[in-house]
């Protein structure tokens with residue numbers, strides 16, 4: 024077992040004051056995986072409402088998709104390993 028997580032990128036988490044909208048596609052994905060209820064409320068395990076509120080204003084410039092994406096989307100990404108000191112440890116595998 025490897026002690027060190029295998030990862031390619033440390034991606035800085037950035038914050039925006041703007042209200043970020045969830046793209047319809049992301050909402051669908053969240054609903055499918057049971058992370059969002061029918062009213063559009065997020066239900067992430069181990070994430071408090073306060074944290075959630077903050078998470079919604081965070082984004083990362085994803086090195087794989089090469090665009091800014093919401094932290095919530097990053098959080099459920101198969102490449103997401105953990106969040107450490109304001110950075111996402113990202114596996115960096117190609118996403119389909």
Ligand code: SF4
Nearest residue numbers: 085097100102103113
């Ligand atoms: S975990 Fe996924 S969404 Fe987040 S930075 Fe890595 S590839 Fe992009």
